[in-house]
Every structure is written in structure tokens, then in C-alpha cells.
Amino acid sequence: MKVKIGLEVHLYVKLENNKTKLFCSCPINYKEAETNTNICPRCTGMPGNKPMLPNKEAFEKAIEVALILNCGIPKGPILFQRKHYDWPDLPNGFQKTISGTYSVPVGYEGKYNNVRISYMHLEEDPAKWDPITGYVDYNRSGIPLIEIVTEPDLIDSEETRTWVRNLMTALSYVNSIDKDLGIKADVNVNIENHPRVEIKNVNSLANIKKAIEYEVLRQQKALLSGKNLVQETRTYDDKQNITIHMRYKEQAQDYMFIPEPDLPSIQVTKDQLEKIKKIVPESPESKRERFVNKYKLKKEDAETLSSNLKLAEIFEDIIKESEINVTAKLLVRDLLSVLNYDKLEIENVNLNLENLKYLSKMLSENKITENTSKKILIELVKKDFSVKDYIKKHDLEIKSDKSELETICKQVIKENPKAIEDYKKGEEKALNFLVGMVMKKTKGTANPDIVNNLIKKLL
Ligand SMILES: [Zn+2]
Incomplete structure (x- = not known):
């Protein structure tokens, strides 16, 4: 049963100069501020209030996001x-x-990391209402939000989580959104040719994944037991990890949209657009193409590197001094799998670029083994230290010095008469075993080709 997933993602605009709400001059730092202190007659809806002109910086950031998408x-x-x-x-x-x-x-018909964007726009955030106590905190009322609406191009929970994560990371990396203020998402899930279910207010990456997993299973079970699915709106309960029916899907006219009579229309000028275009980073789509054409990277590697802005920047920085394929392998295969294993994200790890450069350079020059590099990475994502000093201190450079290696090989031969016998009987495995023993004695730093030849010669 093919699953289709679409998203409506709300993210907070990152304001750097004019840190005020969208239609009044109240500050936006609602998390640090005492409840109901960042307020005025406008953002608390006093009778007769009129909005100020929209925060220009917020509007320009929305255009910036539209261009990135x-x-x-x-x-x-x-x-x-x-x-x-x-x-x-x-x-x-x-x-x-x-x-x-x-x-x-503000923006229409875009595409980001292989997912089509239907449109994106700017709006004010509602206040924060606590349904249990009934208290409302108006500090949040009127903070600029952008909404990004996708086509149903995603196919499972993990893909969706990764896509949103990469989107948030990229947009916060260029200061378009404030990742720390969080995310509010509505998730549309349906099984192909069956009605669409909207899940409202899913408010973290982990919950997006869990809500989709629950909902897909629920819909599949219903269909398998012969029930009909209906178009409806559900809510996600993160304590019980279930979705609950809220209402049958409202139509757009239920909101009685009318043009806001207290605000003039906005026109994006040519100059404004040119100015913003200059600061918009290269899109993942064109980056991927460039990586394949310019660096002759494998498609999958280019895809992985280009979908994460920080990783892509690290890559391009390192290859100034190291081999392209070695660097791609180091980042895509080793670093990401180490991060993945520890459930870490590259954006949250304090990785010193100089260390990664040094690792890649040592690998490119064949001075350390991939195994050594991976062991160092495992330590490096936990705590920063000088890789150069570490390699020196633990004597991890590949040993190609033949006389030194020959001594170790002789020792290994002496210690393993049974393997020598087997080898002489023609068992290839015995040779591998002996090479392995030398590698062990040298903590994996011997050049295996040299060891192989040395042992053959000595025997
Ligand atoms: Zn206000």
C-alpha cells in the first residue's frame, strides 16, 4: 500500500535588526519574557485596534525562504x-x-530536496493557549511565522523527518528562521487512492515521525479489515502516541477569508528581489548537480552532501587540500555513520574543521588507515582534541619502514608454527592470519601490502 505524505510546516522567522512582531512594535523574545509582558492593544485584540505596516525585515526573510525553496x-x-x-x-x-x-x-511552485513546494507565505502566530488551565499568553500573539506547504511527495516517516530536519537546518544556517523557537507542523497522510487525513499540531521532529508511523498503521489496519477511510482532521497525542479524531475536514470557506482592509497590498520590487537574490545560498538541487559535474562524485554521495548545507561546506573546504574521493568517503560513509550511531546531528557537534582536514589529508597521503581514521572519528564527535597530537602520541601512522616491520613479521612467524605449516601446505587463509597478527601487533598501523610481501619473502 503506497503511502503519500504532505506537510504544512510553520517556522519562526529569524529577525536580526527589527526584532518586533509582525504588526506592532512588541518584542518577539516570548520564551525569555515574563508571561503577558510583550503585549500592546494590537496584539491583544483591543476593540478598534489597527495593525502597523508589516515588519519589512520579516517580509524580506519570507522572500528569502521562497527563493531558497x-x-x-x-x-x-x-x-x-x-x-x-x-x-x-x-x-x-x-x-x-x-x-x-x-x-x-509569497512563493509558489518550488522544489526542495526532491519535494515539490506548493506555496509558502507569511502570517502572524496566534497566542499560546493552555487548554488545561485556560490561561492565554499573548507574548506569542503576532510573532511572524512562515508556512511552507508541500505536495504529497514524501513516502514514509523517516524520509519525512529527515526532509524537515534538513530544511530547518538549511534555513537556520543562513539565518532565515530561528530553529530554537521550534516547529509547528500539520501532516497529511493517505494511502494512495484513499481519503486524506490531516494530523494537526505536531510540534517536533520526533513527533512528526511517530505520528506518521501511528497513522499509516491505523489506516492500513482499517483497510485490511474492510473499513472505509474518511477525510478527516485528527490531532496527535504525544503522551499516548496516538492520533485522535477532531473533526471532519473543514472547507476553506469555513474560515470566511476576506482581504485585510486595514493593510495596503505589498509589491515586491525588482531592486528588493535583486538584493535578496544576492544573499540566497545555492539550492541543494543545483549543488548536487555541480558536485556530480565538477567533482565527478557518485550521485548518492552528491545527494547526501548537498542535502546538508553544513556538510557540503565542510566538504568543499577540505578538498582544497585533500583528495576528493577520500574526503567524500570520510564524510559520507564514516562521519555520518559515527554520528548516526551516537544519534547526533552534525549541526550540534562541535567539530573542528582543522581536525577533519588533517584526517582527510593523512588518508589522502596514505599515512593512516581508514580503520584508524574511523576510530579517531568516534572519539572526535564526543570531544574535541588535536588529531595531529593524538596520532603522534598513539603512534598511529602507517608503518612502511621495512626493517621495523620485518622484525615484527619474524616474531609472528616464530610464534605461529601451525600457521606456517598450513601455509606451506598451500592454505591461503594461513597467510591472511599471519598478516592479521602483524596488524594486531602494530595496532593496525602497518601497511598490509608490505606486510603481505614481507611474510611471503620470509617464508
Ligand atoms: Zn503588540
């Missing part, structure tokens, strides 16, 4: 809409958003 930017005017619904977190009774029935989004 390879979206088209509308040439015509963009209008804010009122999206009406009754909920304690929405003091005005409507949310000001660029989405909606009559809206032109």
Missing part, C-alpha cells in the same frame, strides 16, 4: 487576508495571513 515570486500585489475562527488564542477573531481563498502567496 526555488519558488516563483509573484510579480503582482500581495495581500494580507483575515482568516476567521473562534479560538481563545486569537483575540481579534481572525488571523492575518497571506494564505487563503483570494491570496497570492
Whole structure:
């Protein structure tokens, strides 16, 4: 049963100069601030309040994100809409958003890491409502949010989690979004040719994965037992790890979208667009192509490297001094598997670039073995230290000095008469065993080809 997954991801815009809400001058640092202190008549919906003009920096960051996602930017005017619904977190009774029935989004028809983007836009965040106590914290009300809506191009929970993670990492790496403020996602899941189920308010990467896993299983079970699935909205309960029916899917007109009469339309000017285009980094799509064409990388390696902005930058930095294929192997195969094993993300590990450069250089020059390098990586992701000193201290350079190796080979031959006998009877395995013993004595630092030849010669 083929699964289709689409996302509506809400991320917080990272403001660097004008750190205020979207339509008023209250600060956006809602996490550090005392409850209900970053507030004014506008963001608490006092009668008669009118919005200020939208925060220009927030709008330009939204265009930046649209360009990173390879979206088209509308040439015509963009209008804010009122999206009406009754909920304690929405003091005005409507949310000001660029989405909606009559809206032109900030960006449309894009693509990011092989997933099509339907559109993306800017909107204000509702307040924070606690359904248990009934308290509302308006510090969050009016903070600029971007929403990114994808086509149902994802096929399983892990792929979806990785895609969102890479998206968040890339956008926060270029300071477009503030990753620390978190993520709010609605996840659409359906089995091909069956109705779509929307799961609301899934608020972490781990929960996105778990909610999809639960929902896919639930839908598969229902179909297998002959039940019909219905189009509905469900919510994810992270304590019980289940999804629960909320309502049958509302239609767009239920929100009674109308153009916001208190705000003028916005036009993206040519100059503005040119200015933003200059700071937008290369997209993963074109990076991948460039890595294949320029560096002759394998497609899978190019894919892995280009989907993570930080990894791609590290790669291009290292290959200035090291061999391309050695570096790709070191990063894609060894480093990622070490990180994966420890459940670490490259963005959260304090990796010193000089150390990775040194490792790659030593590997490129055949001065350490892959095994040694991997052992060092395992330590390096836990704690930073000088790789150069470490190799010296533990005597880990490959030993190619024949006289030194010959002494060790002689010793091994002396200690293993049975293997010598077997070898002389024509058993190849015995030779491998002897080479292995030499490798062991040299802590894996001997050059195996040289050892092989030496032992043959000595026998
Ligand atoms: Zn305010």
C-alpha cells in the first residue's frame, strides 16, 4: 500500500535588526519574557485596534525562504487576508495571513530536496493557549511565522523527518528562521487512492515521525479489515502516541477569508528581489548537480552532501587540500555513520574543521588507515582534541619502514608454527592470519601490502 505524505510546516522567522512582531512594535523574545509582558492593544485584540505596516525585515526573510525553496515570486500585489475562527488564542477573531481563498502567496511552485513546494507565505502566530488551565499568553500573539506547504511527495516517516530536519537546518544556517523557537507542523497522510487525513499540531521532529508511523498503521489496519477511510482532521497525542479524531475536514470557506482592509497590498520590487537574490545560498538541487559535474562524485554521495548545507561546506573546504574521493568517503560513509550511531546531528557537534582536514589529508597521503581514521572519528564527535597530537602520541601512522616491520613479521612467524605449516601446505587463509597478527601487533598501523610481501619473502 503506497503511502503519500504532505506537510504544512510553520517556522519562526529569524529577525536580526527589527526584532518586533509582525504588526506592532512588541518584542518577539516570548520564551525569555515574563508571561503577558510583550503585549500592546494590537496584539491583544483591543476593540478598534489597527495593525502597523508589516515588519519589512520579516517580509524580506519570507522572500528569502521562497527563493531558497526555488519558488516563483509573484510579480503582482500581495495581500494580507483575515482568516476567521473562534479560538481563545486569537483575540481579534481572525488571523492575518497571506494564505487563503483570494491570496497570492509569497512563493509558489518550488522544489526542495526532491519535494515539490506548493506555496509558502507569511502570517502572524496566534497566542499560546493552555487548554488545561485556560490561561492565554499573548507574548506569542503576532510573532511572524512562515508556512511552507508541500505536495504529497514524501513516502514514509523517516524520509519525512529527515526532509524537515534538513530544511530547518538549511534555513537556520543562513539565518532565515530561528530553529530554537521550534516547529509547528500539520501532516497529511493517505494511502494512495484513499481519503486524506490531516494530523494537526505536531510540534517536533520526533513527533512528526511517530505520528506518521501511528497513522499509516491505523489506516492500513482499517483497510485490511474492510473499513472505509474518511477525510478527516485528527490531532496527535504525544503522551499516548496516538492520533485522535477532531473533526471532519473543514472547507476553506469555513474560515470566511476576506482581504485585510486595514493593510495596503505589498509589491515586491525588482531592486528588493535583486538584493535578496544576492544573499540566497545555492539550492541543494543545483549543488548536487555541480558536485556530480565538477567533482565527478557518485550521485548518492552528491545527494547526501548537498542535502546538508553544513556538510557540503565542510566538504568543499577540505578538498582544497585533500583528495576528493577520500574526503567524500570520510564524510559520507564514516562521519555520518559515527554520528548516526551516537544519534547526533552534525549541526550540534562541535567539530573542528582543522581536525577533519588533517584526517582527510593523512588518508589522502596514505599515512593512516581508514580503520584508524574511523576510530579517531568516534572519539572526535564526543570531544574535541588535536588529531595531529593524538596520532603522534598513539603512534598511529602507517608503518612502511621495512626493517621495523620485518622484525615484527619474524616474531609472528616464530610464534605461529601451525600457521606456517598450513601455509606451506598451500592454505591461503594461513597467510591472511599471519598478516592479521602483524596488524594486531602494530595496532593496525602497518601497511598490509608490505606486510603481505614481507611474510611471503620470509617464508
Ligand atoms: Zn503588540
